[in-house]
Amino acid sequence: MNAVGESTATVGEYLYRGDAEVARALLASQGIESYVKAEDEGGLNPGFFSDYRVVLVVDAQQVGEARAALGLGESLFVPGEASATMLAHSRWAQPNEACGLLAGTDDAVEMVFCLSNRAASPIRYVIDPREHHGAMRYAERAGWSIVGAWHSHPGGDAAPSRTDVIEAPGGTWITMIVGTAPFGANIRAYRTHGYSIQELAIYSELPAGSSRLA
Numbered sequence: 001m002n003a004v005g006e007s008t009a010t011v012g013e014y015l016y017r018g019d020a021e022v023a024r025a026l027l028a029s030q031g032i033e034s035y036v037k038a039e040d041e042g043g044l045n046p047g048f049f050s051d052y053r054v055v056l057v058v059d060a061q062q063v064g065e066a067r068a069a070l071g072l073g074e075s076l077f078v079p080g081e082a083s084a085t086m087l088a089h090s091r092w093a094q095p096n097e098a099c100g101l102l103a104g105t106d107d108a109v110e111m112v113f114c115l116s117n118r119a120a121s122p123i124r125y126v127i128d129p130r131e132h133h134g135a136m137r138y139a140e141r142a143g144w145s146i147v148g149a150w151h152s153h154p155g156g157d158a159a160p161s162r163t164d165v166i167e168a169p170g171g172t173w174i175t176m177i178v179g180t181a182p183f184g185a186n187i188r189a190y191r192t193h194g195y196s197i198q199e200l201a202i203y204s205e206l207p208a209g210s211s212r213l214a
Helices: 016-029 059-069 081-092 130-139 162-167
Strands: 008-014 032-037 054-060 075-077 100-107 106-113 144-153 174-179 185-191 195-201
Touching: 008 016, 008 059, 008 195, 016 032, 016 054, 016 059, 054 059, 059 075, 059 195, 075 106, 081 106, 081 144, 081 174, 081 185, 100 130, 106 130, 106 144, 130 144
Parallel strands: 075 195, 144 174
Antiparallel strands: 008 054, 032 054, 100 106, 100 144, 174 185, 185 195
16 A cells, blocks of 8 residues: 655545545555545535535546546646746736646646746737747756646636637647636646547646745
């Protein structure tokens, strides 16, 4: 049995604690140790998702293996600093869309570039081509590739629009969206295959002593 280490990652979120416990048992049968965490359990409905956020947690090194065992699809490592940077730039750019590029690998974002939106629009973005070229050169010098692009939905959710799906290059290209809705900001990542959308589970924690940031 693999012990959960000092650094952990969420492998899934559940409406009821019982569902999370079933998933935990399935992981245990695969030799993956996990634990169920429910924030502020109390009141008449302990563990109810809408109030208490029930999550299943595993060692950060095993999040990909755990998601595969649960049939949850691919995951994407995004440093917490990168998410905070995208959110800050998105708020700064309001009411227009913010945008930028993602550098790293197919399953990990090593750096985000906050670039100019030449369209200066709240409903679309066009990355400044000179800044695009500069970001590519910087990434290459660091040994990375440009693996995707990100943009914001000012005052909206991080769900992809029809335009986002149509304009995405497809393949392994990552489209990341920052939603800044009044009820709470969120960040989601996707890959598209034709008109099919695959969401990637984002995690940001790594084992103590390791780093993927330059």
